[in-house]
Amino acid sequence: MSNSWWEFTIRCDPVIEDLVFWRLEQFGFKGSASEIKGDYLLLHSYLPQDRVELLDLAALSLWLHQDALALKFPLPQTQWQLIDEEDWASSWKQYWEPQEIGDRFLIYPAWLPPLETSERAVIRLDPGAAFGTGTHPTTQLCLESIEMRLSEEAEELVLADIGCGSGILSIGAILLGAKQVYGVDLDPLAVRAAINNGALNQIDPQQLIVQRGSINRLTQAGSPKFDGIFCNILAEVIIDLIPHMSAIAKPKCWGIFSGILLDQTKPIANTLEAHGWVVATLWKRGDWCCFNARRAE
Numbered sequence: 001m002s003n004s005w006w007e008f009t010i011r012c013d014p015v016i017e018d019l020v021f022w023r024l025e026q027f028g029f030k031g032s033a034s035e036i037k038g039d040y041l042l043l044h045s046y047l048p049q050d051r052v053e054l055l056d057l058a059a060l061s062l063w064l065h066q067d068a069l070a071l072k073f074p075l076p077q078t079q080w081q082l083i084d085e086e087d088w089a090s091s092w093k094q095y096w097e098p099q100e101i102g103d104r105f106l107i108y109p110a111w112l113p114p115l116e117t118s119e120r121a122v123i124r125l126d127p128g129a130a131f132g133t134g135t136h137p138t139t140q141l142c143l144e145s146i147e148m149r150l151s152e153e154a155e156e157l158v159l160a161d162i163g164c165g166s167g168i169l170s171i172g173a174i175l176l177g178a179k180q181v182y183g184v185d186l187d188p189l190a191v192r193a194a195i196n197n198g199a200l201n202q203i204d205p206q207q208l209i210v211q212r213g214s215i216n217r218l219t220q221a222g223s224p225k226f227d228g229i230f231c232n233i234l235a236e237v238i239i240d241l242i243p244h245m246s247a248i249a250k251p252k253c254w255g256i257f258s259g260i261l262l263d264q265t266k267p268i269a270n271t272l273e274a275h276g277w278v279v280a281t282l283w284k285r286g287d288w289c290c291f292n293a294r295r296a297e
């Protein structure tokens with residue numbers, strides 16, 4: 001089967017949703033959708049076939065069992081199957097619904113009829129294989145932080161979105177008035193999704209500039225210095241990236257760092273402080289937290 005996808009389905013206690021999401025993300029799954037069914041959670045996650053071996057999926061299932069056992073929750077039930085590209089597209093879509101985030105955003109699936117009016121900034125999205133539908137707490141915490149940062153005088157801001165995924169944060173920032181956002185992602189599928197989503201939201205490609213790569217793309221000649229940086233990746237990756245951020249930050253730059261589990265806050269705070277950042281606030285949701293920081297004067 002060409003262009004096939006693994007659909008990995010997990011039935012588990014809703015309390016361990018964050019942990020399961022985290023495990024899937026570490027494993028490389030991108031598109032996930034969950035729904036509550038009575039007293040359990042049904043979670044579907046998707047990954048291109050060529051990114052994983054069958055045995056790895058069995059190992060993932062074991063990890064999920066061990067996680068639940070360690071926390072004394074019932075064992076999750078897992079199953080996986082190969083589906084073709086067309087089925088993947090429709091599987092994914094049926095579980096994903098419009099979602100309000102914070103006071104200002106509405107995430108709106110691309111395949112629904114466009115809204116005629118909304119009081120909210122409507123982010124239309126087709127995430128494709130990229131992470132970033134707004135259903136994950138780490139993305140929500142970022143969008144809410146962006147909302148707070150961009151409440152006024154946003155029109156001169158040039159921002160960086162490191163690990164842009166579907167482009168959801170970049171698009172959100174532009175809809176709230178940012179002048180320009182540079183998005184980077186290591187994953188070519190994410191780059192494609194972010195570019196397509198920019199177009200879907202009628203954003204000028206000069207305003208949302210998406211490139212494949214990481215922070216190194218933003219230190220190259222011709223890249224601007226940034227007024228704000230957002231980065232929703234895992235803690236270990238953020239710790240590696242922080243030392244390079246001074247090179248792309250304006251003196252009063254702010255930073256939004258998400259994708260961090262509660263028990264990982266200390267190394268993140270220490271690394272930020274060691275590299276010239278002051279932590280302003282720490283927002284929490286479930287097991288996750290998001291740092292809002294600014295450059296030390």
Ligand SMILES: C[S@@+](CC[C@H](N)C(=O)[O-])C[C@H]1O[C@@H](n2cnc3c(N)ncnc32)[C@H](O)[C@@H]1O
Nearest residue numbers: 131132139163164165185186187190214232233
């Ligand atoms: C958790 S997703 C975040 C997507 C989106 N920004 C959001 O908030 O929903 C993390 C993204 O970072 C990308 N990524 C992982 N490590 C990276 C790195 N070192 N540099 C750039 N992108 C990276 C992944 O491919 C993935 O698309």
